[in-house]
Amino acid sequence: MAPNTRQRWTSADIPDQRGRTALITGANTGLGFETAKLLAERGASVIMACRNADKAAGAAARITASVPDATVSTLRLDLASLASVREAAERIHADHSRLDLLINNAGGIRPRYAVTGDGFESTFATNHLGPFAFTGLVLDLLLAVPGSRVVTVSSIGHRRGAINFDDLHFAHGYRYTHAYFQSKLANLMFTYELDRRLSATGVSTVAVAAHPGNARTEFGREMPLPVRVLMRPRFRLLTWWLMQSPQKAALTTVRAAVDPDVRGGEYYGPPGRAQYTGYPTRVTSTPLSHDAAAQRRLWQESERLTGVAYPLGEPVPGTTS
Secondary structure, rough: OOOOOOOOHHHHHOOOOOOOOOEEEEOOOOOOOOHHHHHHOOOOEEEEEEEEHHHHHHHHHHHHHHHOEEEEEEEEEEOOHHHHHHHHHHHHHOOOOOOOEEEEOOOOOOOOOOEEOOOOOOHHHHHHHHHHHHOOOOOOHOOOOOEEEEEEEEOHHHHHHOOOOOOOOOOOOOHHHHHHHHHOOOOOOOOHHHHHHHHHHHHOOEEEEEEEOEEOOOOOOOOHHHHHHOOOHHHHHHHHOOEEEHHHHHHHHHHHOOOOOOOOOOEEOOHHHOOOOOOEEEOOOOHHHHHHHOOOOOHHHHHHHHHHOOOOOOOOOOOOO
């Protein structure tokens, strides 16, 4: 199917979401918060899954203050901890019988090398392994809903990424940029492989990816001082044309989640120069992200590391996404 190239998909294009339940990770700030707010405004029941319970509660209160009839709840979820991931999945099963949307938005970058309690490099754990495990543990709630979607937020940084299967956790030399780019490439490879496996199983659930472009958010607040200085408002005035508001940037995620024209295995982002800014449209990712053999290998390694096996069939050999 030819991509929808309409350039001005805005909040006015978001369909009515009443009766639908959307779970959004990292929803207390930035893109996640704006995504949650947009969906709540259209009537979705929103679950804000966040590492910090107090910040999640404050974010939920801000949404209900501006959208009085919104249905918003919170869930504690630390994607860097497999124990937290499993606890959160158990709570979702206890409280909900279905999910229409799972939006894997949460992510981070660590300027210094750190290892989680599970023994994983922190950026890779937070950005890929945690979302992989959580998605697998709640997938049955999505499979029960016709037309449900898993949306995973990647980055234009994936273009500089490579999967180092011999040292996924950077034990032999750490560069925070390489760790981040690897994790964002992994997000796309996970999405494409997941969608193939969903299709092979014959369900209507699909997997879609999105990236926000260059957004003015708090992302990178833990970065080294020179990087933080460049992120200050007075410096951003010099590069305003390369950045867009979090409200506009969140539209890419929302379109991937709710546009009825979206198909499984697609990737959405802004169409402007270097895909930094603009209204969301279908975009392309690197050839490396479409390497089916590497996708399968990453999937198998992710299952091994997390101990989470998906209830899905194997994709047909030779197919690509």
